């Protein structure tokens with residue numbers, strides 16, 4: 001297009017990825033044109049103000065071939081912008097929202113799982129532990145509770161299988177090389193086959209769960225997402241995108257999207273809390289005050305916990321878990337900031353670019369919870385913190401993820417002190433670059449707090 005945004009000259013196969021500098025607006029991924037959205041203004045204009053034009057998903061990237069062995073049932077994350085995607089997305093949001101009050105509520109399920117974490121940490125008091133598997137298992141367990149009320153513990157093959165698959169898949173996509181394989185046609189086939197095998201295994205496990213649940217379910221009395229879906233399947237007529245195959249894709253989407261992201265944010269959280277002990281202590285002081293006399297924290301308590309809330313948001317800014325979001329695609333010929341963007345162009349929202357952008361933050365380049373506090377010490381959330389992206393495709397697990405981060409961090413901080421082990425070297429706070437970023441592996445020492 002004569003008015004396409006500027007960028008380096010593409011070369012065959014690699015496109016211009018070798019010159020990847022994410023400030024450039026235009027890229028070629030192999031032979032496919034792509035545009036990087038840099039900064040909050042560009043991202044908001046595209047994903048929010050022009051949401052209808054910018055909310056597609058490419059259907060021919062490697063990940064499409066690999067992630068859904070059931071190609072005609074694309075789930076939510078990778079489905080193109082269409083009425084059937086909207087139908088499934090709405091179902092997912094409604095189901096998450098309808099987890100009401102009482103012992104089955106989302107909040108109680110999360111708090112139940114924090115007890116498992118507490119027990120594990122109590123068993124390792126005084127020694128140093130690697131938190132990676134623990135947080136991944138906890139996040140996988142919580143989302144599985146919501147999807148199908150999973151009862152297996154962390155040592156069960158089922159939990160180990162999923163956590164193993166998610167960690168393995170993340171490894172494939174991580175590192176600079178990971179970015180490229182995500183995008184280049186030449187190695188796609190090999191990697192696709194490997195991923196395909198992983199996901200085929202995941203579908204099989206979900207299929208087994210579905211058949212077990214079918215026999216125990218009571219229609220109209222849903223216990224979890226699978227039951228809600230089966231109720232819906234009975235109601236909908238022809239032309240609906242609800243099918244058992246689509247259910248497997250949905251389960252995989254939610255299970256995957258809800259595990260690695262949340263676990264890596266928690267890992268970042270505890271890494272920073274150990275590296276900044278004075279921040280940890282100030283959080284604990286405020287948590288003790290607000291929860292004085294209460295058995296357990298509730299999500300509502302966040303409105304009174306200004307400092308811990310500021311810390312958790314600052315952690316999300318530092319974690320930068322999904323630096324390039326999930327790629328979008330332009331659904332029709334359109335314009336952005338005076339440039340023409342042809343239909344089919346891949347859109348890469350550079351969410352990282354908003355995190356240190358000039359003019360938006362008090363202290364953009366350091367870990368500083370003041371970025372989220374006003375002069376009176378009250379929590380404020382600037383509109384340009386968008387770790388969950390924005391617009392019609394914004395993360396549909398945002399509320400669940402926020403609840404998990406808050407309830408888990410506050411409960412653990414109330415009970416334990418987290419200390420960087422003496423033999424742990426100097427903390428390295430730089431995340432490992434990847435589709436989903438993760439902190440470098442580290443160990444932590446856990447002590448009971450005197451007040452616990």
Ligand code: HEM
Nearest residue numbers: 076077257258261262322325326388389393395396397401
């Ligand atoms: C800290 C945790 C999380 C972060 C940082 C995060 C971030 C994101 C981002 C950046 C996207 C892409 C949005 C876009 O395309 O513009 C996304 C999509 C999505 N996320 Fe999350 N996410 C988190 C947790 C979760 C959880 C717990 C769930 C579980 C339900 C979830 C489910 C989804 C789904 C289904 C989508 C696809 C939405 C669509 O394409 O319509 N996420 N998330």
